[in-house]
Structures are given as structure tokens and as C-alpha cells.
Amino acid sequence: MCEFCVQHGEGKKWYLTMENxxxxxxxxxxxxxxxxxxxxxxxxxxxxxMGQLEQxxxxxxxxxxxxxxxxxxxxxxxxxxxxxxxxxxxxxxxxGAVRLPCVCRRVTTGNMNARYCYGLxxxxxxxDSLDDSFSLEILSKEEALxxxxxxxxxxxxxxxxxFKTPFIGGLCNCDQDCLAYRITHARKDYPVMxxxxxxxxxxxxxxxxxxxxxxxxxxxxxxxxxxxxxxxVDPAACYGCGVCRAVCSRDAxxxxxxxTVKEAAGIW
Numbered sequence: 001m002c003e004f005c006v007q008h009g010e011g012k013k014w015y016l017t018m019e020n021x022x023x024x025x026x027x028x029x030x031x032x033x034x035x036x037x038x039x040x041x042x043x044x045x046x047x048x049x050m051g052q053l054e055q056x057x058x059x060x061x062x063x064x065x066x067x068x069x070x071x072x073x074x075x076x077x078x079x080x081x082x083x084x085x086x087x088x089x090x091x092x093x094x095x096g097a098v099r100l101p102c103v104c105r106r107v108t109t110g111n112m113n114a115r116y117c118y119g120l121x122x123x124x125x126x127x128d129s130l131d132d133s134f135s136l137e138i139l140s141k142e143e144a145l146x147x148x149x150x151x152x153x154x155x156x157x158x159x160x161x162x163f164k165t166p167f168i169g170g171l172c173n174c175d176q177d178c179l180a181y182r183i184t185h186a187r188k189d190y191p192v193m194x195x196x197x198x199x200x201x202x203x204x205x206x207x208x209x210x211x212x213x214x215x216x217x218x219x220x221x222x223x224x225x226x227x228x229x230x231x232x233v234d235p236a237a238c239y240g241c242g243v244c245r246a247v248c249s250r251d252a253x254x255x256x257x258x259x260t261v262k263e264a265a266g267i268w
Contacts, residue, residue, distance in 0.1 A: 001259065002080065002194045002268050008166035013197060015080060015160045015168060018093050025167045026123060035163040036129035038077065042103040046179065050107075057189055066190045079161040079172070079180060079193035083242035083255055084152050086197075088145060090160065090171065094120045097144035098127060099137040102172065104179045116156065116173040118144055148173065155216040157181075157241040159193055175218060185219060185239075191268075196240030198255040199264035200233045206252035207231055213244040213253060235263035 004014040014020060026032060056062050082090070091097075098119035105114040112133060119127075119136075127136055139147070148158065148171075156173040159180070163169035174181050183189045200221075202213075209229040214222045221237035222244060224230075233244075233253075245253045258264050 001197060004078075004080065004166065004194065005197075013086070014166065015082060015086070016089055016093070020166045020168045021093055021120060022167075023121075023123065026121060026126070026169075029164050031164045031167055031169075032123070032126045032129065034076070035126055035169055038163065039100075039103060039134070040129075040131045043106050046103075046107050050179070053183075053189060057187070062189075069190045070192075073190075073192045074165060076164055077162060077192075078165055079159040081157055081159050081193065081196040081239050081241050082171075083196055083198055083240065084149065084158065085242075085255075087148055087158050087171065090120070091141045091145055094141070095122050096141055097139045097171070098122065099139055099144070099147070100130075100134045102178070104172075104174075105177050108177045108179060108182075114177075116151065118148070118171045118173075119169060120160075120171055121169055152243055153246045155218065155243050155246070157218050157239065157243060181218065194268045195238075195258070196242075196255075197258050198240035198242065199235050199238045199258045199261040200240060200242065200244060200253055200255055201235070201261070202231055202233055203252045203254070204228075204230055206250045208250055208252075210249075212247040216244050216247045218243070235261050236267055238264060240264075 008014040008020060009017045056065060099115050100117050100119060101112055102114045102116045106112050151173045156175050159172050159174055160168050161170045161172060180192050184191050184193055207230045211224055219237055219239050221234050222231050223234060240258060242255050
């Protein structure tokens with residue numbers, strides 16, 4: 001299991017630990033202020049930070065900066081990929097969700113109303129602290145899950161995020177427009193999220209080689225064999241998001257606990 005499971009989940013999935021969503025935790029360490037400032041100022045602060053990162057990422061300084069940047073992320077704002085079945089379990093722990101525009105996509109695409117993010121705390125004080133441009137939508141558990149299931153079918157990767165670890169304040173739905181994806185996977189600057197506690201595998205008997213799952217995978221973890229006319233998942237590349245399953249008409253793809261998949265165990 002990932003290190004957060006040990007540190008913040010007593011050896012179980014840390015994002016399924018009720019305490020990590022609690023108001024008591026939100027009341028500590030100025031988490032409301034941190035969360036509000038993080039969201040309200042993201043579009044101003046982040047381009048400057050990305051510019052600074054760009055200046056050092058191809059220099060020897062990046063090797064020195066990487067562990068520091070990773071440590072700071074884990075202390076303040078870190079994520080983990082979660083498949084849809086874990087999303088459903090998360091919503092058994094929270095009251096509902098607040099849908100809001102994605103701050104990443106505001107920076108990367110200029111779209112100020114890309115509503116792919118879900119706040120998992122219904123705290124009124126925090127909601128009132130956010131800029132009016134967020135135009136928050138209050139959703140019931142059922143409404144939130146219905147909308148996230150649609151995003152799952154579109155191939156968006158679900159992830160939970162801390163606001164001063166271990167408090168979990170949000171659930172995002174990411175693709176290549178997201179900065180977390182770009183920093184962690186595309187550019188491989190430094191990790192800002194863990195892979196899921198799962199890894200996918202394809203049943204050779206069930207697979208018909210249609211390759212729809214390859215187009216769905218955000219991480220290039222699925223390969224096609226012309227010889228076998230089948231696809232196969234590279235466990236070392238798989239993030240365990242499970243969105244590949246949404247387009248498989250043969251139910252040929254299954255998620256397995258990462259620790260049981262030899263090639264994926266320990267790769268976060």
C-alpha cells in the first residue's frame with residue numbers, strides 16, 4: 001500500500017478513513033484559510049510557479065529540487081488515483097459534494113467553467129470564502145456519483161486530493177489538460193499523486209482486440225499485439241484508474257490489488 005495508507009490509514013486505504021474527511025481535521029492548522037487561498041489564487045500563483053519550474057527542470061538543480069518539491073506536495077496538497085468503485089465508497093463517508101470549476105483547466109485551457117472538480121466538504125464557512133467566479137453547485141451523493149460515472153465513461157481519471165495532509169477536501173477528474181497529469185506523468189518533473197491501489201489486467205480469452213481501451217487509457221499502459229490480435233496491460237505503466245473498463249463491451253479488463261501484481265507492486 002502507499003505510504004499514506006501507513007501514515008494516515010492505519011494500514012488500510014487512507015482515503016476510506018472517515019477521520020480524513022472530518023470537520024475536526026478541517027478545524028486544525030488553518031485548513032480553511034489554506035484551502036480558500038489555494039483555490040482563489042491558483043490561476044495567479046501557478047503560472048509563475050510553472051515558469052520557475054521550467055527554468056530549472058533541464059538543469060542539474062532539478063535533481064536537488066525534486067525531493068524538496070515532492071516533500072512539500074505531500075505535506076500540503078497531494079493526490080491519489082482512485083477507480084470508480086472506490087469513488088462510490090468515498091461517497092458513503094461524505095454528506096454530498098460541491099461541484100466547482102477546475103482550477104487546473106483554467107490555467108491550461110483558459111476555460112473558467114470546466115466543472116470537473118468536486119469538493120468533499122460541505123463546510124459553509126469555506127464555501128463562503130471562495131471567489132464568486134466558482135459559482136458552486138451543491139450536489140447530493142447520488143447526483144455527484146451520476147455525474148462522475150459519466151466522466152468515467154469519457155475516460156477521465158478520478159483522484160482524491162489533500163488540503164494540508166491528511167485532510168481530503170476534493171475529488172478531481174483528470175486528463176491531459178490537468179497540471180497534476182502533466183507534472184507527474186507527461187513531463188515527469190516530480191510526483192504530485194500516487195497511482196491507485198490497483199492495477200489492471202486483460203483476460204486473453206475475453207478480449208476481442210477492438211483496441212477501444214487503448215484510446216481510453218490516459219497513460220499509454222495498454223499495448224496491442226498484431227500477432228495475437230489481443231491487448232495487454234503493462235502493469236509497470238498502469239495507474240490503476242480503471243477507466244479502460246468503461247469502453248470494454250466484453251468485460252475483459254479487471255482491477256487487481258497492486259500489491260498482488262508482481263510487476264506493479266511498489267510502483268507508486
